Amino acid sequence: MSGGPLPTIHEVARLAGVSVATVSKTLNRSGKVSELLQERVNAAAQKLGYAPHASARSLRSGATRILGLLVADLANPYFLRLVESIERLSSAAGYSVILCNSAEDPAREERHLAMLLSQRADGAIVIPTRRGWSGRQAALANLPMPGILVDRRIEGLDLDSVTTDNVALGRLAAEHLDDLGHRRIAVIMGSPEHQIARHRLDGLRSGLASRGVTLDERLIEKDNFSEAAGHAAALRLLGHAQRPTAIFATNNHLSLGLLRAIAERGLSIPDDLSVIAVDELPWAGLVRPGMTVVTQPSEAIAETTVSTLLSRILEGRSGAEDEARSIQLQPALVVRGSTAAVRTSST
Amino acid sequence: MSGGPLPTIHEVARLAGVSVATVSKTLNRSGKVSELLQERVNAAAQKLGYAPHASARSLRSGATRILGLLVADLANPYFLRLVESIERLSSAAGYSVILCNSAEDPAREERHLAMLLSQRADGAIVIPTRRGWSGRQAALANLPMPGILVDRRIEGLDLDSVTTDNVALGRLAAEHLDDLGHRRIAVIMGSPEHQIARHRLDGLRSGLASRGVTLDERLIEKDNFSEAAGHAAALRLLGHAQRPTAIFATNNHLSLGLLRAIAERGLSIPDDLSVIAVDELPWAGLVRPGMTVVTQPSEAIAETTVSTLLSRILEGRSGAEDEARSIQLQPALVVRGSTAAVRTSST
DNA sequence: CTTCACTAGAAAAACGTTTAACTAACTCGG
DNA sequence: CCGAGTTAGTTAAACGTTTTTCTAGTGAAG
Numbered sequence: 001m002s003g004g005p006l007p008t009i010h011e012v013a014r015l016a017g018v019s020v021a022t023v024s025k026t027l028n029r030s031g032k033v034s035e036l037l038q039e040r041v042n043a044a045a046q047k048l049g050y051a052p053h054a055s056a057r058s059l060r061s062g063a064t065r066i067l068g069l070l071v072a073d074l075a076n077p078y079f080l081r082l083v084e085s086i087e088r089l090s091s092a093a094g095y096s097v098i099l100c101n102s103a104e105d106p107a108r109e110e111r112h113l114a115m116l117l118s119q120r121a122d123g124a125i126v127i128p129t130r131r132g133w134s135g136r137q138a139a140l141a142n143l144p145m146p147g148i149l150v151d152r153r154i155e156g157l158d159l160d161s162v163t164t165d166n167v168a169l170g171r172l173a174a175e176h177l178d179d180l181g182h183r184r185i186a187v188i189m190g191s192p193e194h195q196i197a198r199h200r201l202d203g204l205r206s207g208l209a210s211r212g213v214t215l216d217e218r219l220i221e222k223d224n225f226s227e228a229a230g231h232a233a234a235l236r237l238l239g240h241a242q243r244p245t246a247i248f249a250t251n252n253h254l255s256l257g258l259l260r261a262i263a264e265r266g267l268s269i270p271d272d273l274s275v276i277a278v279d280e281l282p283w284a285g286l287v288r289p290g291m292t293v294v295t296q297p298s299e300a301i302a303e304t305t306v307s308t309l310l311s312r313i314l315e316g317r318s319g320a321e322d323e324a325r326s327i328q329l330q331p332a333l334v335v336r337g338s339t340a341a342v343r344t345s346s347t
Numbered sequence: 348m349s350g351g352p353l354p355t356i357h358e359v360a361r362l363a364g365v366s367v368a369t370v371s372k373t374l375n376r377s378g379k380v381s382e383l384l385q386e387r388v389n390a391a392a393q394k395l396g397y398a399p400h401a402s403a404r405s406l407r408s409g410a411t412r413i414l415g416l417l418v419a420d421l422a423n424p425y426f427l428r429l430v431e432s433i434e435r436l437s438s439a440a441g442y443s444v445i446l447c448n449s450a451e452d453p454a455r456e457e458r459h460l461a462m463l464l465s466q467r468a469d470g471a472i473v474i475p476t477r478r479g480w481s482g483r484q485a486a487l488a489n490l491p492m493p494g495i496l497v498d499r500r501i502e503g504l505d506l507d508s509v510t511t512d513n514v515a516l517g518r519l520a521a522e523h524l525d526d527l528g529h530r531r532i533a534v535i536m537g538s539p540e541h542q543i544a545r546h547r548l549d550g551l552r553s554g555l556a557s558r559g560v561t562l563d564e565r566l567i568e569k570d571n572f573s574e575a576a577g578h579a580a581a582l583r584l585l586g587h588a589q590r591p592t593a594i595f596a597t598n599n600h601l602s603l604g605l606l607r608a609i610a611e612r613g614l615s616i617p618d619d620l621s622v623i624a625v626d627e628l629p630w631a632g633l634v635r636p637g638m639t640v641v642t643q644p645s646e647a648i649a650e651t652t653v654s655t656l657l658s659r660i661l662e663g664r665s666g667a668e669d670e671a672r673s674i675q676l677q678p679a680l681v682v683r684g685s686t687a688a689v690r691t692s693s694t
Numbered sequence: 695c696t697t698c699a700c701t702a703g704a705a706a707a708a709c710g711t712t713t714a715a716c717t718a719a720c721t722c723g724g
Numbered sequence: 725c726c727g728a729g730t731t732a733g734t735t736a737a738a739c740g741t742t743t744t745t746c747t748a749g750t751g752a753a754g
Contacts, residue, residue: 006467006491008740019704024742031743049489054466055411056740059709064402068444074431077629084421087448091455096462099416099446101434108438115443119354142396144353155413182723227632248386260632282424283630285574285607355710366734371712378713379732403710406739 007048016044068116074101074123085302106133121293146312161326169331178211181342186219186244188233200250230257246274270340289337306324354395363391391640415463415471421448432649453480493659508673516678517550525558528689533591536579547597569686577604591602617687636684
C-alpha cells in the first residue's frame with residue numbers, strides 16, 4: 001500500500017549533484033540559479049517524486065499556509081455555502097483549510113481554537129457560536145494570528161468582521177410586503193437575544209414604519225432558531241382568529257418549520273398566506289409557486305472574508321497593523337411566487 | 348490584535364527551572380518526572396500560555412495528527428453528513444481535519460492529493476470523484492500514508508473502502524414496492540456508467556425478479572445525477588401513456604427533481620403515484636405524507652471509516668500491513684407516506 | 695599583474711520539538 | 725564498604741527545510 005520513506009531535499013540534491021541550498025532556491029524561485037542546474041534539479045525532483053515536507057518548511061519559515069475555518073454549525077445550509085466558497089478561494093490562493101465544526105457548542109469552539117493555535121494556522125476564519133463561554137472574547141482577541149469573524153459579529157471585540165447588513169435585509173422584506181398591501185404581518189424571529197434576529201426585525205419594523213405601517217407586536221414569535229421552534233411558532237400564528245396575511249421567517253431552519261406547518265394545515269401559498277424567507281435553499285424548488293426570499297450575498301461574503309484575511313496575513317509580516325475593519329454587505333430581494341397582493345384589504 | 352511571539356518550550360523550561368526534556372516529558376506524560384517538577388512545569392506552561400508548535404513536533408516525531416478529507420462534492424447533503432460525523436469523530440480522537448472539496452473535478456482532486464502529501468497528513472479519507480483522470484488510481488495507490496475510500500469504490504484499487512451495500516439497498520426498495528402490489532415501476536437511475544447506480548438498479552431488478560416480477564426496461568431513465576436530469580426524466584416518465592405507479596429515484600438530487608416535476612404536474616403523492624427515494628433529507632418534512640426512503644447508515648459509515656483508518660495508522664507504525672479491507676454496511680427501509688398500495692391493480 | 699567587485703554556488707546555522715544517550719545520586723545485596 | 729541496579733534528571737542529536745554567511749571563480753579596471 002504505502003511506499004518507502006519519502007525523499008528529502010538532500011536526496012534530490014545528491015541526485016542532481018548540487019547542494020541542498022541550490023535545490024531549495026530552484027524550487028522556490030528565490031535566489032540565482034543557472035539554467036543548467038535548474039534543469040538538473042527539476043529533473044531530479046520529478047524523478048524522485050519529491051514533495052517538500054510542509055512541517056519542516058513552516059518550522060523554518062514561520063508560515064504554515066494553513067487557514068482555520070471554525071463554523072458554528074455545519075448543518076446550516078447557508079454556512080455550508082460559505083464553507084464551500086471559502087475552501088475554493090483559499091485553495092486557489094495556495095492555502096489549506098482545517099475545518100472545525102463547533103455545532104453551536106462553545107466548549108468545542110474553545111478546543112478547536114486551541115488546536116488551531118497549536119497548528120500555528122496563518123489565519124482563522126470564525127463563524128462564532130451564538131452564546132459564548134465566558135472567556136471566548138479573550139480567546140479570540142488574544143489569537144496570535146490574524147482572525148476574522150463571519151456572519152455573526154461579537155460586540156466589543158476588536159476583530160475584522162464580514163456580515164450581511166441585516167437591518168437592510170429586514171427593510172427589503174418590509175418594502176416588498178408593503179408594496180403588496182400587507183398589513184397583518186407576522187414574524188418568526190428566532191431568539192431575541194441574538195443580534196442578527198434583532199437586526200432583521202428592526203429592519204422590518206423600521207421599513208414598515210417609514211411607510212406608515214406599524215408592526216403588530218403580538219405577531220412576533222420569539223423562541224430559538226430550530227426547525228421545531230419555527231413549526232410551533234407557525235402553528236400558533238396560523239391559529240389566530242385574525243390570521244396574518246404574510247409571514248416573515250428570519251432564518252432557513254425557521255422557514256422550513258413554517259412551510260411544514262402550512263402544508264400540514266392544508267393552506268396554500270400565496271392564496272391563503274404570503275411567505276417570505278431568508279436565503280436560497282436547495283429545496284426551494286419544491287415549494288410550488290417558488291419561494292420569495294431575501295438573500296445574503298454568500299459568495300461576496302466569502303470573497304471579502306478570504307481576501308481581507310489574506311491581506312492581514314501579508315501586512316502582519318511587514319509589521320503594519322491598523323484597526324479592525326467591519327464590513328457589511330448588502331442583501332437582495334428575489335421575488336417568486338410565495339408572496340402576492342392581499343385579497344381582501346381590511347385597511 | 349496579535350500579541351508578541353509565542354513562548355517556546357525553552358522559555359517554559361527556564362521559568363520552571365528545569366531542562367526542556369523534562370518539560371517535554373511532563374507535557375506528554377512520557378518518562379518519569381517527579382511530582383514536584385511536574386507541578387512546576389505545568390504552572391510555568393499555564394502561566395506563559397504555552398502551546399506546543401505542531402510543526403516542530405511533527406517534524407521530529409513523524410506524525411502530524413492531521414487527516415485529509417477529500418470529498419467529491421460538498422453540496423451533496425449525504426456527503427455533508429459524512430463530513431460532519433467524520434470531523435466530530437476525528438476531532439474527538441485528537442486529529443485535525445483538512446477539508447478538500449473536489450467538486451467532481453478530477454484535476455482539483457489531484458491537486459488536493461498532492462497538497463495532503465506535502466502536509467504529510469497521517470491518513471486520507473477520500474470520497475473519489477465519479478470519473479477519474481487517468482493517473483488517479485496510481486496517485487491513490489502510491490499514497491505514502493494510509494488511505495480509505497468512502498461511499499464510492501474504485502475497481503482494481505488495493506485500498507480499504509467503506510460503502511453502503513447498494514445491491515441490498517435496491518432490493519429493499521424492490522421488496523417494499525412489491526409488497527404494495529406495484530408492477531409498473533420506474534427508475535431514475537442517474538449515470539449508467541456509475542457503479543453505485545448500477546448496483547442499486549441491479550438490486551431492484553433482482554429483488555423484483557425473486558418475487559417473480561420483471562422490471563420494464565423502458566421505464567429506466569438514464570442520464571446524469573443532477574437535479575435537472577431528475578426533473579427531465581420525471582417529466583418523460585409522467586408523460587407515458589401508461590403512467591408508472593411507482594418511481595424509484597436512486598439519489599437525492601434526482602429525487603428533488605422528481606418531486607419538483609410531480610408538484611408541477613399537480614399530481615398528488617401517494618394517490619396518483621408512489622415515490623421512494625434514497626437517504627433522509629433535511630427538507631423531507633415538506634413532502635406532505637412524508638417520504639418513504641431507503642437510508643444509508645451514514646453515522647455507522649463514518650465511524651467505521653475513522654476507526655479503520657486510525658487503526659491502519661497505528662499498525663503502520665508497527666510495520667504490520669495486511670491486505671485491503673472492503674467493508675459494506677447495510678441500508679434500511681423507512682416507510683412513510685409517499686408509498687401506498689396500488690389502487691387499480693392491472694396485473 | 696594585482697586588486698576589486700560581482701556572481702553562482704556551497705556550507706552551516708537555525709527553527710522548536712522529541713528522544714536516545716548519558717550522568718549523578720541513591721539503594722541495596724554481598 | 726563496594727559494585728551493580730535503579731531512578732530522575734540533563735545534554736545533545738536529529739527531524740527537513742530556509743536563509744544567512746562564506747568561498748571560489750570570473751571579468752574588468754587600474
